[in-house]
Amino acid sequence: MEVIKKGPEWSMDVECTGYGNGNDGCGALLRVTLDDVFKNQVHAGNETNTYLTIRCCECSVMTDLARNHIPSDDIPIRIWNNAATGVRHKDGGLCHPNELNLTSGPPKSPMWETS
Numbered sequence: 342m343e344v345i346k347k348g349p350e351w352s353m354d355v356e357c358t359g360y361g362n363g364n365d366g367c368g369a370l371l372r373v374t375l376d377d378v379f380k381n382q383v384h385a386g387n388e389t390n391t392y393l394t395i396r397c398c399e400c401s402v403m404t405d406l407a408r409n410h411i412p413s414d415d416i417p418i419r420i421w422n423n424a425a426t427g428v429r430h431k432d433g434g435l436c437h438p439n440e441l442n443l444t445s446g447p448p449k450s451p452m453w454e455t456s
């Protein structure tokens with residue numbers, strides 16, 4: 342098989358609002374790619390929700406983009422499937438493993454263990 346034309350690389354423009362994370366974002370407009378978004382699992386009572394989240398490169402506040410693998414016009418399911426698992430940042434909160442240079446191999450400190 343020969344690729345005639347590759348599919349476009351996914352990106353999305355996101356305002357840093359801190360949505361889902363205290364709403365204390367800086368308002369920067371960010372163009373994010375797969376290398377920026379990460380999955381963030383939150384347990385609340387009996388419920389477990391998974392969020393697709395970014396960490397702002399300006400203010401370090403996290404903003405949730407989507408929840409529970411629900412695809413949208415902005416975020417196709419392949420982004421959910423390929424997004425990295427967030428890892429703890431030394432300054433608190435989570436970030437993409439790339440930010441901590443954990444790109445080689447699986448994340449070294451996954452934020453959650455499945456039991």
Ligand SMILES: [Zn+2]
Pocket residue numbers: 357366367368369397398399400401402
């Ligand atoms: Zn920000």
